[in-house]
Amino acid sequence: MKIVKVETLCLSRPHELERQWATHTFRVVKADCAIVVITTDEGLQGIGEACAYGVPSLIREWVDWLSPLLIDRDPRDPGIVMHPNGRSARYDCAVAGIDCALWDLRGKIEGRPVSHLLKPNAQHRVKLYASSGCRYDWRTNPNQVIEETLSYLDDGYEACKVRLGTHWAWDGVTTDRFIGLMRDLSSAVDGRMELMVDGNQRLTEDQALEIARELDRLGFAWFEEPIPQADIDGYARLNTAVDIPISGGEQFTTVEQFRPYLEKRAYDIVQPDMGWCGLTEGMRIAEMADHYDIDVVPHNWHNGLMTMANAHYVAALPRPRICELCMIQGPLQWDILADKPFIKHGWLEIPDKPGLGVSLSKNLEERFPYIEGHYAVSVER
Numbered sequence: 001m002k003i004v005k006v007e008t009l010c011l012s013r014p015h016e017l018e019r020q021w022a023t024h025t026f027r028v029v030k031a032d033c034a035i036v037v038i039t040t041d042e043g044l045q046g047i048g049e050a051c052a053y054g055v056p057s058l059i060r061e062w063v064d065w066l067s068p069l070l071i072d073r074d075p076r077d078p079g080i081v082m083h084p085n086g087r088s089a090r091y092d093c094a095v096a097g098i099d100c101a102l103w104d105l106r107g108k109i110e111g112r113p114v115s116h117l118l119k120p121n122a123q124h125r126v127k128l129y130a131s132s133g134c135r136y137d138w139r140t141n142p143n144q145v146i147e148e149t150l151s152y153l154d155d156g157y158e159a160c161k162v163r164l165g166t167h168w169a170w171d172g173v174t175t176d177r178f179i180g181l182m183r184d185l186s187s188a189v190d191g192r193m194e195l196m197v198d199g200n201q202r203l204t205e206d207q208a209l210e211i212a213r214e215l216d217r218l219g220f221a222w223f224e225e226p227i228p229q230a231d232i233d234g235y236a237r238l239n240t241a242v243d244i245p246i247s248g249g250e251q252f253t254t255v256e257q258f259r260p261y262l263e264k265r266a267y268d269i270v271q272p273d274m275g276w277c278g279l280t281e282g283m284r285i286a287e288m289a290d291h292y293d294i295d296v297v298p299h300n301w302h303n304g305l306m307t308m309a310n311a312h313y314v315a316a317l318p319r320p321r322i323c324e325l326c327m328i329q330g331p332l333q334w335d336i337l338a339d340k341p342f343i344k345h346g347w348l349e350i351p352d353k354p355g356l357g358v359s360l361s362k363n364l365e366e367r368f369p370y371i372e373g374h375y376a377v378s379v380e381r
Ligand SMILES: [Mg+2]
Pocket: 198, 200, 224, 225, 250, 299
């Protein structure tokens, strides 16, 4: 069997005005998607979604450039496996899309789900957490984050992650005010859901420590990326100072990048994304994290095909925990798939089918033509 074609579908869908979401100092105006499709001479196709943060059109350029290394090769040949370099998000996302597509193809060749190729006794279903809390505005209605979280509880989700809202300086928001909102959120949820906060690297160490202590007291499940990623020692100090796990690493694509964070115990949970690092490297990262007794909970944003890769990954982890699910991507998220996986009460069933277990809808490029340009515009007040 030989690979005869490697291509990248670049897709977009503009958000309706009411669906646009604003956080910190930017407003997201469209949903993007990049899908790598690898075709063999026997007509089998492997599909893998690359993280759109690598920019779909630039991911396609890299995939095209790398394709001579794949054409005419057997998809089962271990020699064709590519590795992320940890330096270029665009290159790494292209490699990740190719890697996920190759795993899907190998699963189809062997007639087994990817999760079973990664680990023979992988879980058959994966718990999801609702990831959002992205659109609340401190000026108009900060309580929107509570209303939104309760709506996910109504949908059966048992865990939800929220963020910091619009730029604090615009409205004189302090850590005290944020802590007050998290207390209100916690009492509204009243123990019926696990709660997490993603700081998106926006806080100082002092602010982060103050908030972490309160989240700890309130029983939040983790505190993600509170401070700038490069501050390893700051992360290590925070992680030592509180019981609540400090998490991060969504932009890291190699086990080497995780090394200082693991050695210094800077994170209690690491969050690689299979659309960004690929399943091959993702499994190496998971093995090393397990060696340090650190949990893996993948970052998972964007669309349904990447959710499938991350779900198969969670199912095959040494200690499967939970998978992120973006709640605000709009119709593109699942419309790219002809056969959406079964999701109920916040659990995703791993399809009992070969590969990633899903297929692409028809005419995607006509239905969702790619829109050049950044997915967000910056907002000033
Ligand atoms: Mg995050």
